[in-house]
Amino acid sequence: MARHAGVSITTVSHSLNGKGVVAKATRQRVIEVAAELGYSADAIARGLRSNRLGLLGLVIRPLDTLGSYQPEGVDYFLRFAGAAAVEALDCGYGLVLMRDPTAGNAPGIALAADGFIISDPLAGDPVIDLLTRNAIPLVAVGRDVERPDFTAWLGGGTLRNVDSVIAHLHERGAKRIALVTGTDDNSWNADSENSYREWAAENDQSPIVYNQDERLGEEGGREIADQLLASDAPLPDAIYCLTGRHAAGIQAGLQAAGCRIPDDVMIVAGSDSEQTRNSTPPITSVDLAPEATAKAAVAYLVALLEAAEDDQPAPPEIEYDIRDRASTRRG
Amino acid sequence: MARHAGVSITTVSHSLNGKGVVAKATRQRVIEVAAELGYSADAIARGLRSNRLGLLGLVIRPLDTLGSYQPEGVDYFLRFAGAAAVEALDCGYGLVLMRDPTAGNAPGIALAADGFIISDPLAGDPVIDLLTRNAIPLVAVGRDVERPDFTAWLGGGTLRNVDSVIAHLHERGAKRIALVTGTDDNSWNADSENSYREWAAENDQSPIVYNQDERLGEEGGREIADQLLASDAPLPDAIYCLTGRHAAGIQAGLQAAGCRIPDDVMIVAGSDSEQTRNSTPPITSVDLAPEATAKAAVAYLVALLEAAEDDQPAPPEIEYDIRDRASTRRG
DNA sequence: AGATATTGCCAAAACGTTTTACATTCCGGA
DNA sequence: TCCGGAATGTAAAACGTTTTGGCAATATCT
Numbered sequence: 079m080a081r082h083a084g085v086s087i088t089t090v091s092h093s094l095n096g097k098g099v100v101a102k103a104t105r106q107r108v109i110e111v112a113a114e115l116g117y118s119a120d121a122i123a124r125g126l127r128s129n130r131l132g133l134l135g136l137v138i139r140p141l142d143t144l145g146s147y148q149p150e151g152v153d154y155f156l157r158f159a160g161a162a163a164v165e166a167l168d169c170g171y172g173l174v175l176m177r178d179p180t181a182g183n184a185p186g187i188a189l190a191a192d193g194f195i196i197s198d199p200l201a202g203d204p205v206i207d208l209l210t211r212n213a214i215p216l217v218a219v220g221r222d223v224e225r226p227d228f229t230a231w232l233g234g235g236t237l238r239n240v241d242s243v244i245a246h247l248h249e250r251g252a253k254r255i256a257l258v259t260g261t262d263d264n265s266w267n268a269d270s271e272n273s274y275r276e277w278a279a280e281n282d283q284s285p286i287v288y289n290q291d292e293r294l295g296e297e298g299g300r301e302i303a304d305q306l307l308a309s310d311a312p313l314p315d316a317i318y319c320l321t322g323r324h325a326a327g328i329q330a331g332l333q334a335a336g337c338r339i340p341d342d343v344m345i346v347a348g349s350d351s352e353q354t355r356n357s358t359p360p361i362t363s364v365d366l367a368p369e370a371t372a373k374a375a376v377a378y379l380v381a382l383l384e385a386a387e388d389d390q391p392a393p394p395e396i397e398y399d400i401r402d403r404a405s406t407r408r409g
Numbered sequence: 410m411a412r413h414a415g416v417s418i419t420t421v422s423h424s425l426n427g428k429g430v431v432a433k434a435t436r437q438r439v440i441e442v443a444a445e446l447g448y449s450a451d452a453i454a455r456g457l458r459s460n461r462l463g464l465l466g467l468v469i470r471p472l473d474t475l476g477s478y479q480p481e482g483v484d485y486f487l488r489f490a491g492a493a494a495v496e497a498l499d500c501g502y503g504l505v506l507m508r509d510p511t512a513g514n515a516p517g518i519a520l521a522a523d524g525f526i527i528s529d530p531l532a533g534d535p536v537i538d539l540l541t542r543n544a545i546p547l548v549a550v551g552r553d554v555e556r557p558d559f560t561a562w563l564g565g566g567t568l569r570n571v572d573s574v575i576a577h578l579h580e581r582g583a584k585r586i587a588l589v590t591g592t593d594d595n596s597w598n599a600d601s602e603n604s605y606r607e608w609a610a611e612n613d614q615s616p617i618v619y620n621q622d623e624r625l626g627e628e629g630g631r632e633i634a635d636q637l638l639a640s641d642a643p644l645p646d647a648i649y650c651l652t653g654r655h656a657a658g659i660q661a662g663l664q665a666a667g668c669r670i671p672d673d674v675m676i677v678a679g680s681d682s683e684q685t686r687n688s689t690p691p692i693t694s695v696d697l698a699p700e701a702t703a704k705a706a707v708a709y710l711v712a713l714l715e716a717a718e719d720d721q722p723a724p725p726e727i728e729y730d731i732r733d734r735a736s737t738r739r740g
Numbered sequence: 741a742g743a744t745a746t747t748g749c750c751a752a753a754a755c756g757t758t759t760t761a762c763a764t765t766c767c768g769g770a
Numbered sequence: 771t772c773c774g775g776a777a778t779g780t781a782a783a784a785c786g787t788t789t790t791g792g793c794a795a796t797a798t799c800t
Contacts, residue, residue: 123786454756
């Protein structure tokens with residue numbers, strides 16, 4: 079390239095990057111020759127010098143514990159990943175989806191990313207340890223409940239979802255509201271349960287909480303339905319179930335026992351999915367806005383990477399809507 | 410690192426990579442010190458030397474033309490991307506989803522990938538040009554119809570889908586079968602239409618073919634329904650519609666005009682999606698097996714990358730199933 | 741005219757590996 | 771005692787950039 083343009087390697091670099099001092103004419107010529115030759119600087123060599131590859135890593139923790147990366151009907155994460163990849167591209171970065179990079183055979187490329195997005199970190203997440211140890215910037219979606227001083231996370235709105243959902247159910251006439259969470263040790267489960275218990279305490283209701291393994295899917299929901307039916311206590315008149323697949327299973331299980339939805343029991347899912355949209359009746363759900371969240375997370379991370387040390391941006395807020403469906407529409 | 414272990418940089422490299430000649434004891438010690446320090450070779454520097462980053466690129470062409478990367482209800486591509494990412498990880502690679510790298514502001518990292526997967530290349534696809542010019546190995550899903558000598562592609566089974574679908578419809582009693590394709594200039598559309606026309610010629614049926622822009626989604630399907638209804642020719646008694654969203658729109662459009670599905674017209678979609686699963690009646694569809702296809706594509710590409718020049722592997726075959734639903738189940 | 745800036749370019753160092761080719765030590769055999 | 775070869779380790783080159791410092795040549799000032 080340098081030979082073709084009749085200048086030094088240095089001048090080529092300066093011309094193409096707009097750095098240094100190069101005569102306009104020379105710069106122009108170099109740019110033309112580069113275009114003609116289809117030349118562009120090798121990203122790896124450039125990365126070696128600058129320690130910036132132009133690559134973001136994405137780790138979706140629930141998929142690590144779920145084992146499968148294609149759980150049927152759970153489209154939240156794939157939509158999240160797709161949207162994140164696109165937003166990254168728009169910011170001039172590539173995005174690599176990875177599994178837990180602390181687990182054994184992570185590809186060497188893992189730690190070469192400029193920054194990371196961790197979706198739903200576990201409590202005291204070792205991935206966050208690894209990254210901070212290597213001084214790699216990261217942004218989390220959902221907080222690490224054991225790391226209160228780590229503030230670069232977004233998605234705090236999920237906390238307020240509990241209140242919105244309870245308000246929604248009250249409005250529709252619910253009196254005794256139960257909560258069903260997953261068992262992953264993340265803030266989505268933990269904070270939701272805490273908020274719920276707070277509300278119960280404030281309203282003199284004895285809390286009704288079930289925790290069910292996310293991996294069990296609809297079948298796990300049916301189990302919860304059985305437990306509710308077998309319980310001595312009367313059935314709640316509304317159930318807030320964080321995961322969509324559990325919600326669909328609970329609804330099916332209750333219906334199988336002759337229980338009418340929404341007239342006997344109303345159901346809300348904390349995460350919209352194909353199952354909640356297409357159950358009969360369709361299940362009212364919180365739309366966690368995977369695309370918007372992903373975009374916000376990427377934009378925030380990029381801002382973090384490109385900001386000066388001294389004026390770090392604050393995490394963006396995200397608003398979630400309730401998709402009002404027949405499972406909470408009485409009469 | 411070298412200092413900590415009291416050996417030269419060379420010996421560290423040799424020890425960790427199992428190359429060169431190092432005394433067993435020395436190698437052991439180096440490995441221990443590395444583990445203790447949490448040291449592992451910098452992927453970028455290594456990449457610079459070896460020209461291998463451990464990164465695969467994925468370009469999904471239909472999403473480039475679709476404009477959006479999250480078309481509602483089109484889950485094929487996100488499932489494909491997710492599965493590809495996971496399989497890549499299992500093979501020790503990271504996977505980067507990219508847009509058309511020939512279009513302007515591609516991230517520099519684009520050409521640093523070790524190999525590429527191109528899903529549904531266009532005719533004479535410039536992305537394939539770019540990659541071959543840069544000697545980057547690639548694998549396509551679907552062939553480039555203008556590049557008959559390019560053989561590293563899989564998914565030829567889509568050709569046979571036309572036959573299977575027609576056989577299925579015949580079996581259910583269809584006599585006049587219409588075809589609706591998209592307008593993207595790829596082999597999925599082109600080869601399907603060719604196969605259909607061949608079949609029509611062989612069976613003395615005058616072909617009924619509509620082409621509709623993929624981007625129009627269900628609305629585009631309704632338009633086709635209107636055109637069918639407005640046509641002088643009698644309605645076909647079965648429609649094979651390649652995209653799921655068009656199929657759902659056609660079904661809705663015909664139903665709105667009082668046409669009964671499947672009794673008056675049967676419908677088959679060439680690609681399963683949320684719309685085909687959840688229309689009333691549910692639409693019989695070809696399951697394009699995005700996960701299996703993605704896995705096969707990645708495995709094939711990795712085999713290509715790691716094979717010696719002289720024994721290149723052959724592309725794998727993929728089988729597709731027809732999901733038999735009510736839209737083709739008469740009386 | 742001589743001193744001092746300014747402009748335009750380049751050589752060389754640095755980034756952290758892998759690879760090649762060579763240096764040292766040690767041993768056994770002549 | 772000397773030599774050849776095996777065993778072990780290392781120095782140096784190479785990968786393709788960016789960055790730093792400097793050197794001419796030209797322009798500007800006194």
